[in-house]
Amino acid sequence: MNHETAINKIKTFERFGSRLGLERMRILMELLGNPQKDLNVIHVAGTNGKGSVCRYLYEALSANDYKVGLYTSPFLEVFNERIEYNGALISDEELEQCTDHVLQKVQLMLEQGMDSPTEFEIVTAVAFVYFKKLQADYVVLEVGLGGIGDSTNIVENPLACVITSISYDHMDRLGDTIEKIAAEKAGIIKQGVPVIMNVTRREAAKVIARKAYETNAVLVDATKIKYKVFEQSMEGYTLDTRIFGTEYTDVQIRMIGEHQLSNVMTALITLELLRKQQKIKVERSRLYAGLKRAIQIGRFEVMEKNPYIILDGAHNEDGAKALAETVKSFLSDKKILMVIGMLEDKDYNKILDQFTQVTDCFVVTEPNNPRKLKTEILYKLLTERGQNCTVIEDPAEAYQYAESIKEQYEVVLYAGSLYLVGQIRRILRDDGRKRIESSTVL
Known part of the structure; x- marks a missing residue:
């Protein structure tokens, strides 16, 4: 199977649409040996900002010499953008091999008369297979659509759940009120797993807080943690902040827009929380270098x-x-x-x-x-x-x-x-x- 064939074969599953629900994904991942269970995942949902928050997390961890996988969607120029590892897109050869492996299991499902997985479910499975194969230390996992029924929600025990924002989008799929959309996004929250939310709409924040309470999850409201901007220009921002008693001074980012300040704060809070819980070790200057390196293509x-x-x-x-x-x-x-x-x-x-x-x-x-x-x-x-x-x-x-x-x-x-x-x-x-x-x- 060559690279183009791999992508074309994946695209043939477009005809099954984008159906939310984890039943097909559970069967497929079981057939693949549940690679997702061996990965340390930071799971990120939200209407806007999730891609940028994922990028900050990925670059900060990579700069500290961890082997990090990043799964995002959609791609802008080439399909391979959706799956990154250690600063490089998945190679054509690896994409072919992992796709072939996944599609063999999909064929078993079809032969047994089961529902076909969707295109997004297959790509998500390819990413898990790839990251497991390379023994990633951490995986930054962006939700595709919503949360509760998204294929990425097959992850049962992430290190942290991040919800970046809630606003009106995909209302035909996620609901016609902010509360319904928030409930869908809050579906990624797991029992006892810390939740970091950067949600300004009060009615949405209440839904997330309730779900965190029900699942005995520590909830951190990123909007409550202050920061001060010292410089801003078309080249980026310099800011100071204090998170859980730790001072961060002269943090520099290159992504432009006030929303990027709250995005980098969300990422920093997540990293500091994981550091306090001794889930990660980060060296300050490397962390800063990673955040400064972060660029999200196609976003200002x-x-x-x-x-x-x-x-x-x-x-x-x-x-x-x-x-x-x-x-x-x-x-x-x-x-x-x-x-x-x-x-x-x-x-x-x-x-x-x-x-x-x-x-x-x-x-x-x-x-x-x-x-x-x-x-x-x-x-x-x-x-x-x-x-x-x-x-x-x-x-x-x-x-x-x-x-x-x-x-x-x-x-x-x-x-x-x-x-x-x-x-x-x-x-x-x-x-x-x-x-x-x-x-x-x-």
Whole structure:
């Protein structure tokens, strides 16, 4: 099985949809020998911020010479991004081997007339097999959707459960109230396992606190632990804090946006709690180096300067609000062009309410996804709001158009969908390589 075949075989399971529930996963993991039971897992759920918190945890532990696995979704450019180990994406060869191993067990399930696992369940199983094979010291595990019925919730005894935020997203699957969504996310909480939550909505925080109480789990509210920012710029932040009596001074991070301050605090609190419980040992300077190294691609990622070319995968109301606030903090005096594309199952009206605070100049396009929102809908909604709007359906052509007029702006910002951001990121990187090659030839 070659690399492309491995991915294509996994993709054939798309037809089974994204069905929540652990029954299929339990059977599959049993057939695989339950590799997840031999892993030290930090389990991270939340509507927004979970990817960044995972990245901070992963880099901080890796910097302390631990062998660390990271499982996240979705990917932006290549499938292998979903599974990382020791600073590198899973290799094509390892992906082939682990996929082949998992699919052999899936075939046994099908032969016995059992329900087929979903695509996400198979990828999650591949990650567990890979991390067990390499004997990872720790695994940072990001929930795919919700919590209680997500395939990652097969982990029964994690070191810590982290819930980064609760807001409206995937309401068709997780519920139409904040309380219902919070209950889904709180489903990762396990008996006696410490919970770190960074949840600002009181009604959601109450649901999580109740679940922690019912499971006799220590609960730490990250929003209650203070920090002080000493420097901030487009290069990042420097902050001080005190966590459980331990002073952290001159902590530097490179991810931009006020929400990243609460994300790094959530990660730091988790690490300090595990250190106090003697579950990890970390050396201060290495911890700092790891946090400073952490970058989450596609999240207010500055690809070029003068003019700024920025990618942000903001695809729900809270993500769009965080983007608008970040622009206000750092780029409020700049002339900005936004290139946006969205999915039709998102609350695009509320997202546009935030985006139109950023600028009044838009190019609308369509992400390469079957659930894409048609440009005519976006155009209508933006022009009704009095915005200047150009329609270019193909994202590659939208990029070329933005490039042709970028000198008229100080910032070109791509946002609205991770699928769009991933496609633009590939194009930008290809363009950059071509420019380097042409300058070398000259």
